[in-house]
Amino acid sequence: MAAITLQYIVDGKDFVSCGRASEQVKQNLKMLAFPAEAVRRIVIAMYEGEVNMVIHANGGVADVEITETLVRVRLTDTGKGIPDIEQAMKAGFSTAGEEIRELGFGAGMGLPNMAKYSDSMVINSTVGVGTEVIMEFKLD
Numbered sequence: 001m002a003a004i005t006l007q008y009i010v011d012g013k014d015f016v017s018c019g020r021a022s023e024q025v026k027q028n029l030k031m032l033a034f035p036a037e038a039v040r041r042i043v044i045a046m047y048e049g050e051v052n053m054v055i056h057a058n059g060g061v062a063d064v065e066i067t068e069t070l071v072r073v074r075l076t077d078t079g080k081g082i083p084d085i086e087q088a089m090k091a092g093f094s095t096a097g098e099e100i101r102e103l104g105f106g107a108g109m110g111l112p113n114m115a116k117y118s119d120s121m122v123i124n125s126t127v128g129v130g131t132e133v134i135m136e137f138k139l140d
Helices: 020-031 036-057 098-102 110-117
Strands: 004-011 059-066 070-077 120-126 130-138
Touching: 004 020, 004 036, 020 036, 020 059, 036 059, 036 070, 036 110, 036 130, 110 120, 110 130
Parallel strands: none
Antiparallel strands: 004 059, 059 070, 070 130, 120 130
């Protein structure tokens, strides 16, 4: 199988469409007969990333590369950036405002869940410029 590349625009501040990219990736992986557990992990981690882009960055872009043995998800935004990545990785830490929490988001589990469900995750962030998160999921 040749590598498949997909790109999705994540619309900022639109919780209704949040998750559309991960849902489309899920459908593609199912059509390619990828293992259900791998699909589940990818979709959970990607959804958490989409939510973070909507809450903190007014949206962004999700690039997905699929091969027979690996799925790589690259999430990029031009939001405010993450000033302290180590702190942001702590379960329960959140900078989401009260209005976001009232919607049921912003519990501070996004980045920890992304790390938990991916096989590797790298975060590059510059305050005032934006954030890039690259997650890899092994399929072998």
